[in-house]
Amino acid sequence: MAEANVEYRLMTVDDIPLVQLVERKCFTTPWSRSIFVSELTRNDNAIYAVALVGERIVGYAGVWIILDEGHITNIGVDPSFQRQGIGQGLMDMITKLAVERGAVAMTLEVRVSNFSAQALYTKLGFVPRGIRKEYYQDDKEDALIMWRELGEEWTNTGN
Ligand SMILES: CC(C)(COP(=O)(O)OP(=O)(O)OC[C@H]1O[C@@H](n2cnc3c(N)ncnc32)[C@H](O)[C@@H]1OP(=O)(O)O)[C@@H](O)C(=O)NCCC(=O)NCCS
Numbered sequence: 001m002a003e004a005n006v007e008y009r010l011m012t013v014d015d016i017p018l019v020q021l022v023e024r025k026c027f028t029t030p031w032s033r034s035i036f037v038s039e040l041t042r043n044d045n046a047i048y049a050v051a052l053v054g055e056r057i058v059g060y061a062g063v064w065i066i067l068d069e070g071h072i073t074n075i076g077v078d079p080s081f082q083r084q085g086i087g088q089g090l091m092d093m094i095t096k097l098a099v100e101r102g103a104v105a106m107t108l109e110v111r112v113s114n115f116s117a118q119a120l121y122t123k124l125g126f127v128p129r130g131i132r133k134e135y136y137q138d139d140k141e142d143a144l145i146m147w148r149e150l151g152e153e154w155t156n157t158g159n
Pocket residue numbers: 026027074075076077078081082083084085086087088089109110111114115116117119120121123
């Protein structure tokens with residue numbers, strides 16, 4: 001599929017209904033509206049970004065800044081827009097924002113069976129660092145823990 005013209009910006013409360021449309025297509029146990037509202041309005045450590053094609057929200061990603069680490073909370077791209085670089089674009093944006101808030105490394109959990117997400121993270125330099133047994137409450141699947149140390153290209157540029 002041809003690459004779409006994609007814009008990236010911070011998520012707002014007004015975006016939540018469209019973000020939830022993406023969320024429901026991506027996950028079997030999607031986040032509720034109240035979780036998104038709480039993340040955007042009551043969690044000072046959270047940063048969320050959306051990807052837009054025209055007016056349409058086609059993806060989103062979030063990170064919590066905990067001390068000098070960025071913890072990816074979630075990322076999803078509408079299946080109709082996957083494999084066009086949007087997941088990578090979202091990861092780049094939230095990594096840049098995390099670095100601005102002092103992050104020197106990024107970490108995340110991913111289902112051991114989720115090979116497409118693992119492929120994205122591996123491409124970006126994340127490496128496996130362990131397993132959290134039965135991490136996912138719905139089906140008790142294990143999570144792979146991945147880490148990415150952010151090199152000088154991130155931390156010395158002031159980006
Ligand atoms: C994981 C996800 C966010 C990737 O989004 P995306 O926009 O399709 O990813 P990109 O197009 O930016 O892919 C970048 C690279 O990641 C890798 N990749 C992504 N999806 C892949 C797949 N299905 N198979 C193999 N490699 C894949 C490739 O290396 C790709 O580069 P390439 O297209 O040049 O080969 C998307 O598949 C998704 O929303 N999945 C459902 C929700 C989910 O599992 N989220 C992660 C929870 S931890």
